[in-house]
Amino acid sequence: MAAGDGRITKQMLKCRTGEFDLESIHTLDLKEMDIGDLGCLGECTGLERLDLSRNDVTRLYALASLTNLITLNLSANRICSLEGLQALDNLESLNLAGNLLGSVGDLRCLSSLEKLTDLRLRDTIHDIANPMCMSLTYKKDVPTILPTLQVLDGERLSGKGSELFKLCNEIDQTLEDGKPRDGPVKEYPKAQPWVPKDYWTKKSKKMDGFENSSIHDAEEQLKELLGSCRVLSEQAEESVYSSLMRNTTSLENT
Incomplete structure (x- = not known):
């Protein structure tokens, strides 16, 4: 419309x-x-x-x-x-x-x-x-x-999970500066959207009540953390692959 x-x-x-x-x-x-x-x-x-x-x-x-x-x-x-x-x-x-x-x-x-x-x-x-x-x-x-x-x-600056992001960023930098590890590059799940697909769908009052419960809040926090981990995994994959390609090209040129 x-x-x-x-x-x-x-x-x-x-x-x-x-x-x-x-x-x-x-x-x-x-x-x-x-x-x-x-x-x-x-x-x-x-x-x-x-x-x-x-x-x-x-x-x-x-x-x-x-x-x-x-x-x-x-x-x-x-x-x-x-x-x-x-x-x-x-x-x-x-x-x-x-x-x-x-x-x-x-x-x-x-x-x-x-x-x-x-x-x-x-x-x-x-x-x-x-x-x-x-x-x-x-x-x-x-x-x-x-x-x-x-x-x-999508990256945590503070609160639960922030330490993980800082650690993974340091690992990414190390991989970028150093040599790639042996073995095939592992594939990781893709990053998730900003909000769930049904976020803008009108929900019943019963569901609204459930969303306000402490159980649901904890569940949402866990989903958010898992989504953040997926993003970091994909970034690490890209860093390893880029470093591998640079080193391969360097070896071919020598």
Whole structure:
């Protein structure tokens, strides 16, 4: 369902969700709808999950009233300023991969978001990033501006699993600088998407209650850690293979 003239309207939102009152909408999936104007989206004040990925969005001021937002996907748009997001006090997870953010300084307006723990600026699965990711130090610079971050681009900076990431990064560097180990290169599972495929699907109240249980929270943390390990394994595989190819080429030239 396209957005027509690229503007979000009340009629479009009602048809999309089946809700009569915009305030009653809690989850909204608007990806790949050629949206360039957020229109009346700011009236959906009950929104907790919003997916606006792969559109033509440039300005975010209309999102300032969505103070209940927990998860926001803005990947693959044309955003060069994050003004408007500083009001989202409950925001925990934000995907900005594939936009036009030129420097780490563009993230300063997010520094007041104390609940923001998960930020994505680069997505290796879909091969999209921001110009700032060209800097070799951006992964070190971002946490200085956003000290509450625990996960950046799918890699843990703090909390459970962070020690594993640091160790694997050191191993990757060692493999990059040294000689490859003998034996065939082992294949590892591919990295997982930012959120599960059914994340934007409306769920029953019974399921919502289950999600709030401590058991489910622990299960989600385990899944997140396993997904992170898969990403690291793939990175290690690539480092070993690159080092092997360089050494093979060097031997052939001697």
